[in-house]
Amino acid sequence: MPELPEVETIRAEIAPYILGRHIKNLEIYWPSVTRTQSSQDLILGTLGKQIIRVRRRGKYLILELNSQGIILLHLGMSGSLTLGAITGSAPKYARAAIILDDGTTILFCDPRKFGSMMFLDDTSALEAKLGPEPLESSFTPARLASILQRRRAPIKAVLVDQSLIAGIGNMYADEALFLARIHPLRRADSLTSSEISSLHQAIQRALRAGIDAKGATVSNYRRPDGSTGRAQEEFRVAHRKGKTCPRCGAIITRTMIRGRGSYFCPGCQPEHKSSIPSHIE
């Protein structure tokens, strides 16, 4: 599942191949990929334009175009971008393709159809709904403290809320909470300032490790050349139910929080009196 490190890996790996190129053609295999927008709006807004910058914001990929406008891409749960040339008919799960003036093709595949590709005038609508970038210097422990202040929801739910912090998903939230030794069901407003400092450091450490390992391949995620990431090999708790904690040897457990599987170590992340009661599988 593409989270910040996966999208950042894709951004860095496609940028050299697409920067400065013009969009020669756009193929849409699944019309709903543009969501509320029509296919025509996407095509008319982007055709012939030059890609002048490739950015990431949270889990979104942004292709900036000359003479105004952006292509906003979200990979959803199972989306991937593959670089290559078109050969024959579109592969299974292909949702759209961007063909550049040198023949380079960005193929967007997405089995579960949660992803999207749209043309927008600018990023203002996106900025309005996203919290800060967790790896930027403006994301300080004090900023994290103010985000957690007066929030009664489980800390896990707060970490994956894109309007509060952008880019953290299920896997890296679990990893960060493990590194900070905080139980995922702790009420966000119950964290002490030293726990907030640990969590701040843990978030950045988990995300940077993910980027360094080129993302985590748990199911569908692939790098643009088709290869897998390695970040999952370093996971301490995420997707490790029943295995032993590398720190204390306890058995990693999994519980449902907000309908999402949450992995943690009961030894390193003990239940706390302010935790929200739960049933553990």
Place this chain on the structure above:
DNA sequence: CCCGGAACCTGAAGGC
């Protein structure tokens, strides 16, 4: 405003 749950979607995995 804050919080939690359902819906969207389809391949994979588990149960009988």
Place this chain on the structure above:
DNA sequence: TGCCTTCAGGTTCCGG
């Protein structure tokens, strides 16, 4: 062996 149910989780919407 095969059918059926459940699970996975990023985002959005809705109800309390």
